[in-house]
Amino acid sequence: MKKLLIFGAGGHSKVCIETALSAGYTIEAIFDDDNSKEGETFLDIPIVGGTEKLLKEYPPDSYELFIAIGNNRMRMEKYEFLKDRGYSFAKLIHPFSFISKTAEIGDNVLIMPGVVVNSMTVISANVILNTGCTVDHECKIMPHVHIAPGVNLAGNVFVGTGSFLGIGSKVIQEKKIGIWNIIGAGAVIVKDTEDFGVYVGVPAKLMKKLEKI
Ligand SMILES: CC(C)(COP(=O)(O)OP(=O)(O)OC[C@H]1O[C@@H](n2cnc3c(N)ncnc32)[C@H](O)[C@@H]1OP(=O)(O)O)[C@@H](O)C(=O)NCCC(=O)NCCS
Numbered sequence: 155m156k157k158l159l160i161f162g163a164g165g166h167s168k169v170c171i172e173t174a175l176s177a178g179y180t181i182e183a184i185f186d187d188d189n190s191k192e193g194e195t196f197l198d199i200p201i202v203g204g205t206e207k208l209l210k211e212y213p214p215d216s217y218e219l220f221i222a223i224g225n226n227r228m229r230m231e232k233y234e235f236l237k238d239r240g241y242s243f244a245k246l247i248h249p250f251s252f253i254s255k256t257a258e259i260g261d262n263v264l265i266m267p268g269v270v271v272n273s274m275t276v277i278s279a280n281v282i283l284n285t286g287c288t289v290d291h292e293c294k295i296m297p298h299v300h301i302a303p304g305v306n307l308a309g310n311v312f313v314g315t316g317s318f319l320g321i322g323s324k325v326i327q328e329k330k331i332g333i334w335n336i337i338g339a340g341a342v343i344v345k346d347t348e349d350f351g352v353y354v355g356v357p358a359k360l361m362k363k364l365e366k367i
Contacts, residue, residue, distance in 0.1 A: 155218075157181070160199075161184075161221045163201050163222075166222055166223065167184065169264075184199055187204040217241075219243055227298075229298060247265040273292070276295065282301065287301045287302070299319075300318045302319055307324075314330070317331050319337045335349070338352070350364045
């Protein structure tokens with residue numbers, strides 16, 4: 155197992171680091187483009203610099219990387235930038251989760267404690283499955299999605315690229331969440347959603363549309 159480097163030193167990074175340690179990784183350093191964090195440590199792991207330092211001193215052939223940024227768009231940009239420069243990415247899977255042997259898990263995926271991923275489900279690259287969420291059989295989760303703590307997805311749900319499903323929200327079987335949606339905390343999705351939509355309530359209704367990225 156190559157030594158792991160973590161990119162991102164915010165709140166989300168802390169849970170990524172603890173999951174990585176629980177999964178048996180050794181973490182050499184943390185990076186962040188906010189220079190004011192340089193010299194700080196988390197669990198004795200030093201924050202050593204930003205993108206420039208990473209590219210100069212930590213070559214892709216010697217290290218594995220994990221992008222630990224909660225914001226979907228920022229995580230996507232950093233993941234794509236560093237992938238283009240030859241880095242490979244870890245999958246951080248907490249030992250207290252259940253992942254079906256028939257599920258597919260992409261690179262730079264975070265799976266937190268208490269998560270269940272059931273049969274034939276596809277979790278694409280750079281997705282966050284946060285604490286205690288459940289993703290049932292034959293779901294397809296597209297890249298750069300964040301599924302917040304306590305979310306439940308029934309069978310055959312599709313979640314489009316970059317969408318965020320807020321804490322405790324639910325999606326009934328066979329529904330399709332569009333791209334770059336925000337699903338509000340506690341919402342229950344009973345119909346397909348429009349791309350770039352923000353939905354809240356039970357049953358969920360469109361609250362507003364976001365600017366396209
Ligand atoms: C949906 C959400 C993104 C809206 O944020 P926002 O655009 O800043 O909206 P506001 O807080 O200005 O609220 C606008 C209105 O929507 C209502 N509203 C906001 N979130 C709601 C929700 N989840 N369910 C129902 N109504 C909601 C507010 O009460 C307010 O109603 P009002 O105009 O009658 O007072 C946000 O409230 C939310 O639910 N975020 C999810 C947070 C989360 O899951 N965090 C976990 C991180 S791991």
